[in-house]
Amino acid sequence: MPTTLVFVNENDYYLHSFTPPIPMTSSTVRRWAWIHKWSSLVCTLFMLLLCITGLPLIYHHDIVHLLGNDAAAPRMAPGTPRAGVDEVIAAGRAMYPDKIMMYMSQEVDEPDIWNLTLGDNPTDPNYKPIAVDARSARVLAEPAFEGGAFMSLMFHLHVDLYAGVPGKLFLGLMGLLLLVAIVSGVVLYAPFMRKLDFGTVRRDRTRRLKWLDLHNLLGIVTLVWALVVGATGMINTWAELLLNVWQTTEVAEMLRPYQGMAPAPATASVQLAVARAEAAEPGMKVAFVAFPGTPFSSTHHYGVFMRGDTALTARLYKPVLVDAQSGQVTDRRSLPWYLVALLMSQPLHFGDYGGAPMQFLWALFDVATMIMLGSGLYLWARRARAAKAAAQAGASLEAA
Amino acid sequence: MKLWGMPILLGLLTAAGLAGALVGEGGWDDLAALALAVPVAVGAWHALRRLSGTKD
Numbered sequence: 082m083p084t085t086l087v088f089v090n091e092n093d094y095y096l097h098s099f100t101p102p103i104p105m106t107s108s109t110v111r112r113w114a115w116i117h118k119w120s121s122l123v124c125t126l127f128m129l130l131l132c133i134t135g136l137p138l139i140y141h142h143d144i145v146h147l148l149g150n151d152a153a154a155p156r157m158a159p160g161t162p163r164a165g166v167d168e169v170i171a172a173g174r175a176m177y178p179d180k181i182m183m184y185m186s187q188e189v190d191e192p193d194i195w196n197l198t199l200g201d202n203p204t205d206p207n208y209k210p211i212a213v214d215a216r217s218a219r220v221l222a223e224p225a226f227e228g229g230a231f232m233s234l235m236f237h238l239h240v241d242l243y244a245g246v247p248g249k250l251f252l253g254l255m256g257l258l259l260l261v262a263i264v265s266g267v268v269l270y271a272p273f274m275r276k277l278d279f280g281t282v283r284r285d286r287t288r289r290l291k292w293l294d295l296h297n298l299l300g301i302v303t304l305v306w307a308l309v310v311g312a313t314g315m316i317n318t319w320a321e322l323l324l325n326v327w328q329t330t331e332v333a334e335m336l337r338p339y340q341g342m343a344p345a346p347a348t349a350s351v352q353l354a355v356a357r358a359e360a361a362e363p364g365m366k367v368a369f370v371a372f373p374g375t376p377f378s379s380t381h382h383y384g385v386f387m388r389g390d391t392a393l394t395a396r397l398y399k400p401v402l403v404d405a406q407s408g409q410v411t412d413r414r415s416l417p418w419y420l421v422a423l424l425m426s427q428p429l430h431f432g433d434y435g436g437a438p439m440q441f442l443w444a445l446f447d448v449a450t451m452i453m454l455g456s457g458l459y460l461w462a463r464r465a466r467a468a469k470a471a472a473q474a475g476a477s478l479e480a481a
Numbered sequence: 482m483k484l485w486g487m488p489i490l491l492g493l494l495t496a497a498g499l500a501g502a503l504v505g506e507g508g509w510d511d512l513a514a515l516a517l518a519v520p521v522a523v524g525a526w527h528a529l530r531r532l533s534g535t536k537d
Contacts, residue, residue, distance in 0.1 A: 270488070271484060271485075274484055275484060278483075279483075279486075279487040279488075279527075280487070280523070280526075280527030281527075282527060282528065295528055298524060298527050298528055299524055299528065301487075301488045301491070302491055302520045302521070302523055302524035303520070303524070304488065304491075304492055304495075305491075305492040305495035305496050305499075305520075306495050306499070306517075306520070309495075309496075309499055391506060392502070392503060392504065392505070392506055393503060393504050425503075428503060429499060429503070434502055434503055435502035435510045435513055435514055436510050436514070438510075438511065438514035438518075439502060439510070439513070439514050439517065442514060442517045442518060442521055445521045445525075446521065449521070449524055449525075
């Protein structure tokens, strides 16, 4: 945004300090400045919203815990045997006999809790979350929906603007504009900083110049972080689309033997399905089970998603498809590259994979990005005002 | 190099920090956080110094 200032006489900065680098003519700079101005202008307010709502989301777990909206497993003697998965499901279903199972999952660091979601149908957006003790099969809590009212608000403003998949895709488009703004900003960094030492902030001249320097400084130090978080955020907005591709290609292929068969009730024991999946993938643990009809499974299968135990493999699920009637493993395959990309995009966007220091750095980068966005907006507004004043001065001069 | 040296260095450190924590465990996480902290610290130092208004 500030780069449009380059071409006004309001300030002599540009004329005095800018020597066009050999390969970059002033019309090239002008073109990049135009790209930077418009890509930023369109996305800045949304990006500010994403930065503001993203800040509490970095600390999602901690905030939900502080608000008392999560479930905690009581302490039991180490080695307490685990309850059967079927028992756990029965405990959850007893709460809502009319609803069906959608998913059950376990977090890496909380093996004592099974998180169940039940709904009226396999894709019910108003699902009921239930936390069940993995050892006693007792219902621990019905955790607040989406972590409670506040976190739910932050989540939706950050993810889909309460507009479902179209809302997500819209924010993804804004993310793409951010990437364009970042790249054009880097190109423009050269003509602005050519004569200056890295990190120069000229505080002793005009206020605009000070903020221009701060904008350039914060932009360049957050560059790679913003590129990564912006790009992975954009990829995350495509989650539904990518799952759809998977459904219509690989899952459809796995379902070919079932062609012409009506969806049958899932009668096989989930416990058995989990045990067989574990036997099929030694060394891996169950991350979640997707029940028949959900986007992660098929109408005839339990999708048992296994994970490894390192930071990387814990995120690269391996699905084992178990026939929901016979309980036999019918297919297992690695996820296609685009789902691997999606799964890898999540930690890189959330910053939740390096412990508390990384969370804190994520928050600092986030704040720096907000200042960068705000200063860009300020510089653009100053420029617009200056241009208007110049036009008015010109007009009154003509009138006189 | 005067122009791009520092940006390239900070960019590489950021990338190494982001990737390192993803593939590494335990001690690598701390090292990755350290790498990520450099651009934040450099940015903060240049942005906040001479806030009192002293000129150079």
